[in-house]
Amino acid sequence: MAAEKNKQFDPTSVLHEIEEKFEMFQILNEDGKIVNKESDPKLSDEDLTELMERMVYTRILDQRSIALNRQGRLGFYAPTAGQEASQLASHFALEKDDFILPGYRDVPQLIFHGLPLHMAFLWSRGHFLGSEIPEGLNIFPPQIIIGAQYVQAAGVALGFQKRGTKSVVMTYTGDGGTSQGDFYEGLNFAGAFRSPAIFVVQNNQFAISTPREVQTAAKTLAQKGIAAGIPSILVDGMDPLAVYAATKDARERAVNGEGPTLIETMCYRYGPHTMAGDDPTRYRTSDIDNEWEKRDPIVRFRTYLEGKKLWNEEKENEVIERAKQEIKDAIKQADQAPKQKVTDFLKIMYAGDMPYNLQEQFDIYTEKESK
């Protein structure tokens, strides 16, 4: 028996020992109770309320975006409901100068970092003005190539490190994205350079129809950080306080020169993968949906804040009404964007002078557009 012969070195037990170390970090349980007092980030009342407002706002934004998509008033849209704690509490730990390299589902973080809402809508529709990033806003447009944002984050982090700024870069991918080569290369480069990056894996259980178990035999995704030699943590992604605390901690270590961190947020997307025809009933049962809805980040945070007399129905309705109004205004503003012309596209292809071929085509299309 092999196990008998190799008592001194038993790879299976090494693996299990490692896996056991990745326990789920939680502060606020499903009933809205603090279960981990010593880790409580002790946010001010103001911050707690602000975070709740952002989460409620984003839930409404998701509902409205799905409706607007169905009406044909939005284009590409990847639903976010269920991931509010994972997306917004992680972002809440950032500073204004920090850089975000989002995936295609990470539009809410960009909005709260400063991207005007109507631009997010223009991006969804497929209009170049949606990506005309305002001066001083440290973001990249949502990345469609899964994993590319990870290697780029390693570069931004090295840039910050070389500049000596006390800023970090944060990037997001999903559970499926951890199977990409760029995912590993990104972690490994940031680790090798000890640069200030925070890598977030939002494990929402499914990559389109493929369950997370089909991506890897690894018990957690957080443990993939070990391959890069960087600290990693598995967090309850439906718990805003745990997500915030983990990110805040990662940020602090990053700006102190201690290198990157990998954060796995265990969360769920209630909606389909995207609004482009994905039907989750093909691969998910309502039992799973119900199970996760019990862990809803907004429900548990609401209970917690109500207990602290920081939240009530009136406040929530105020946020909902404000969100609806702002969404309405932003859609109107997006409607006013001028139609895109080929000459617009030619103009933004290169920094500086147009190469001869574009100049020639510019002249041809200028004439065509003048008719």
Next chain:
Amino acid sequence: MAQLTMIQAITDAMRTELKNDENVLVFGEDVGKNGGVFRATEGLQKEFGEERVFDTPLAESGIGGLAIGLALTGYRPVMELQFFGFLFEVMDSVSGQAARMSFRSAGKLKAPITIRSPFGGGVATPEMHADSLEGLVAAQPGLKVVIPSTPYDAKGLLISAIKDDNPVIFLEHMKLYRSFRQEVPEEEYTIPLGKADVKREGTDLSIITYGAMVQESLKAAEALEKDGHSVEVVDLRTIQPLDVETIIASVEKTNRAIVVQEAQRQAGIAANVVSEIMERAVLSLEAPVLRVTAPDTIYPFAQGENTWLPKADDIVATAKKVLEF
């Protein structure tokens, strides 16, 4: 002025820009302490420090992402791919990301990245080192692709590439690295990207070419002259965008042309040059524009290079077909 090989001229260009612009960073596999596998970055880390010239982990895709991220924080990355056959590992960073940076951000972000990489046959390298893949990147909107054939051009073009605010692929032919020396000015000078150079003037036939095929074409031109043919050799220098003006001016003068490339017939950029001539100067032509290329197989096993690679004799034969059409 000094007599430099092409590799020395390339090092000199990087040294010049590292000195002139503190945002210039040079990095890649073994470019630091080792000075590069071809000594292209020899002495640069010692002179400018590990902050400016540094080694990376062995992962081309990661190097591409690193360059993009550094560009987002205001740097001018000069990244090296050890051999251009390894492009496939980093194709997304090059074509899917850097090339689209300005466009996808409506002109707000830029990628002033120079990608240096050796390629080219005739030196018996192992698999996937010598392949001519310039056609792949030339087909990607958003990139510029430069291929020098002399030490003088290499320095001026590399400095222009580094100063350019767009991603530039700078391909260095391995056979040309040390094959001859040329006078190269010590100071900074630039050669505009997108400008061809007439390496030899003639009136009977235009040979339009680039890379190692420039030297072969010059040899062929000499042989043809002995037979009484005056041949013009146009070195494209930049293959994307093409210098259509110089190409057409030459064809309108000579009325006959061939396009010579080391890449396979179905690859490279010769077909683009032929199309441009057909669209712009068909009435000047007294014969079809023919191509000299490698055969459409995978790049050969090292011992088969000599029979596979196009050379002066092939150019002479095709030139005669056109001259005697």
